[in-house]
Amino acid sequence: MSMMIFCLPGNELLADQLAQAIGATHGELSMRQFPDGESYIRVVSEVKGMEAIVVCTLHRPDGKLLPLLYLCRVLKDLGAVSVRLVAPYLSYMRQDTVFKPGEAVTSVYFAKLLSSFTDGLITIDPHLHRRSSLAEIYSIPSTVLLAAPLVSAWIKANVKDPVLIGPDNESEQWVSEVARDADAPFTVLDKTRLGDADVRVSVPEVDRYMDRTPVLVDDIISTARTMIEAVGHLKRMGLKAPVCVGTHGVFAGTAYADLLAAGAAQVITCNTIPHPSNGIDITALITSALKPRSSVGPHRSNEPTQH
Ligand code: R5P
Numbered sequence: 408m409s410m411m412i413f414c415l416p417g418n419e420l421l422a423d424q425l426a427q428a429i430g431a432t433h434g435e436l437s438m439r440q441f442p443d444g445e446s447y448i449r450v451v452s453e454v455k456g457m458e459a460i461v462v463c464t465l466h467r468p469d470g471k472l473l474p475l476l477y478l479c480r481v482l483k484d485l486g487a488v489s490v491r492l493v494a495p496y497l498s499y500m501r502q503d504t505v506f507k508p509g510e511a512v513t514s515v516y517f518a519k520l521l522s523s524f525t526d527g528l529i530t531i532d533p534h535l536h537r538r539s540s541l542a543e544i545y546s547i548p549s550t551v552l553l554a555a556p557l558v559s560a561w562i563k564a565n566v567k568d569p570v571l572i573g574p575d576n577e578s579e580q581w582v583s584e585v586a587r588d589a590d591a592p593f594t595v596l597d598k599t600r601l602g603d604a605d606v607r608v609s610v611p612e613v614d615r616y617m618d619r620t621p622v623l624v625d626d627i628i629s630t631a632r633t634m635i636e637a638v639g640h641l642k643r644m645g646l647k648a649p650v651c652v653g654t655h656g657v658f659a660g661t662a663y664a665d666l667l668a669a670g671a672a673q674v675i676t677c678n679t680i681p682h683p684s685n686g687i688d689i690t691a692l693i694t695s696a697l698k699p700r701s702s703v704g705p706h707r708s709n710e711p712t713q714h
Contacts (some may be wrong), residue, residue: 408488409453410697415475418682420540421495421690422462428694438474440625446474448481455486460493460697461525466657466680467684468498472520491527493693495679496655500534501627518544528645529696530555531679531689532626532654536577550696554654554689555581555675559588561675561687562622566650570616572623574637582624589634592616596637605632620672628653628676631662635669648672656682 410431414422416438426433459482461609479490490511499517502510518541521528528549533541541549562569562585573582573595586593594616602686621635621641634651648670656663656676663684666674678685 408456408458410460411452411457411487412460412462413450413478413482415471415478417606418462418464420681421464421493421678421693424690425460425462425493425694425697428690431636431697434459436478438478446477448474448477450478450481450485454482457487459490460486461490462493464496464680465498466496466655468517473689474522476520489526490524491529492521492525493529493691493697495531495677495689496657497528497530497533501536503534503537514538515544519546522546529693531677531692532581534626550577552689552692552696553584553585554679554687554692556588557677557687557689557692558624558652558654559585562650562652565622566622567618569622569650570594570619572621572637572641572649574623574625574633578625581626585624587637591622592619596640617646619647621646623651623671625651625653626705627655627657628662628666628674629657631658631666631669634666634671638666638669642670648674652676652687653684655679656684658682658684 410429411434412422412426412431413434413436415495432456437449437451439447441447461479463471465471465662479670482490499513502512503510503514522545525547527547528545531552532554533551536580538544541551545696569589569591571582571586571591571593573579576595576597579595582593582595623637625633628634638649649672651666651671657680663674674684675686676682676684677687679689
């Protein structure tokens, strides 16, 4: 069946590259906002009988969600056989439980919304902390791709004698994976989050790595407070200025500038979210998930997939 790729504004480059890589057509849309702020969406291309792929990375999701849902629904109404969402960064994964009475567990609500407007989801390293699989909250088939091999390859090619450091216990799952593939040692710091932008890390045992280049690895850099605390701590311990690697560079407000100012030697992210720090290309990883099963790249085996 022929595939047609659509994208929301800001995702054109990835959508073009994917279309080229899998030999799909880049579908034409007309999207704008009415003067009152409501969304206008028109699908110009003929999609009847097609498998539609919608590319939309989901950082700062609130302004994107309605147009995305409208687009997915109209594609179905126009006769697309299926509508799959490619969201390299999947938002609303961090509020995954009730921390204080009365809180909305938005990861569940968000999953229900996306599941009712799309037929499948492809994403990269979603923040699965207290959940083991997207299938716990998403009722559509999902493919979870892993950036770890790409991050390891970047570190191997660019950092001499690295020691990989996870800024908190949660990061151990991907730091250990990245370290294994990069043939490098790793350690993990203890983190306490006191507020949205107030994070403390405790004394690590990294003094034995004085001659190595520290590489801080995390899945998300949002306010960058986690990385900034870790950078400060490593500096106080007398280690070299660290390289900071994040899969998803969300960079809220001045986070990127703050992290560089805090003493990071370099900040590198995957292009799951377009940003000047993008140094690791995930296009081929997503392409592999859109191609037939035989050529599928690394992904979590416990996820139901489209293939
Ligand atoms: C935490 O659960 C994540 O793995 C990251 O450490 C966290 O999202 C980073 O957030 P921030 O940049 O706001 O400290």
